[in-house]
Amino acid sequence: MAPVVLVHGIFNHVRGATPEQAALRRGADCRPKLTEGFAEARLTVGAPQLVVAYYADLLRVDAPKQAQAAGDDASFEDLTSVQRGHAAEWLAAAGAPVPQDPQNVGLAPLRQMLGWLFGERGGHLVGAVREQTMRRVERAIVANLREVEAYSSWPERRRLVRERVAEVIRKERPAVVVAHSLGSLVTYETLHAFPELEAELLVTVGSPLRVPSLARRLDPGLRGGRGAKPVGVGRWVNIADIGDIIAIPPKLGEVFPVDFEDTCDNGLGFHSFGGYLANGLVASAIAPYIS
Template identity: 45%
Template structure:
């Protein structure tokens, strides 16, 4: 039954080269059904059958032949990606200008990342790993109108075909889903759950959203009965964590979800907060 369906929209690092999109989506759906079922048990809902999971797969559409190849080193980021890196670091607490009176923009990206890591007590290796995983795909999506529309349409089609009332979106997927629900309105969607979302990231994401924010606030997708945002307190991608400061979010939850895998979709699905949010809409 369609009311028992949930669509999950993936974040970065889910591209499966050489795998047909339909097969990639089916494999992701099967994989995510396991931690979601675990999340039902964590939430004390083990007696409730978990929903059927549909995966909205768009990674192939933003990793086309024109997209930048996989980056292995922080200094290999393209200039525009380096700007996005600085915006992200500034949001985490990097001062606008280095104490030496120079400009971060004229230095190799590694300098800004290392400087911030040393003074914040964070691991430079972890920061670099997150940046390399996140920024190229975020930029690939935001910078190309064609990729952007293709990804939005692909997500909207899966949601529409499934008839699901509930959409769960993770990381970059929350940006794609947010824009898809505006570009291709789907009245049957009642609940949006965003996980580890960078929707409000200033200087590189928030200002580039479509539709554009008005009065410093993002426009809520039409027709939603409820919007729930969930962020691990240590999630370096969910910046700012309280999306309600920039969007009309109905409920925001923060918790220590995972000590190491603080941004993975599996960790979010397992924690129980997602199950608690979606279960009332999947009767």
């Protein structure tokens, strides 16, 4: 048994590896980052052993090309008209001005909206660094939209992903589950679908649960505009980077029954799982549960 289970988000498919091999590889990548976080928080206890619940391969089995994860060259141009509308909703939720005709969002408005956000949030970024960072955000939005579609549009795949994650949690019986990005949506649904699963602490990081196009697809759906805490979860902590456009709006507590939430600043690693794990806030949340 491992005291901590990690549920990954986008950009985690390991080509040519079995799910078991991929989970071990991702775990080997994550543990040094969590060790950094424990050192940053100056904790006397060392970073715990962890296991990754790996499911990225299931989002590719028999999936159409449009549902595959975004590659290095993925951009807004690769989205369908419906997905472009979802991307516009996403950027508007982050604070970008809504186009005059939101029902017919073209490619140019998406980049204009993203550029406006960087003018407001990333004014300190200039030149090539600004362009590279905007490109990374564009790729992340495209990848999230595609993987959410791959996960939620095919009921059988959704079931398989949930069962895979549930199997890991059931086997490891962790005190803590840390879910990142799309993994927070997967974990939320999995813990609701398998109410016998328990975790003393659920930590969501970089979570897009409040993004309109994702929130509409939740199972169970929101009731009266509110989400519910899975019955097996003791405490729920949410942490979002101040520059993480994927985690918008950053305060989940306005919609979900989060017990504690805070923001951090991971610099240019604003949405990376490693950036969050290396942050002392995450370590401080986990430490009391891993004696």
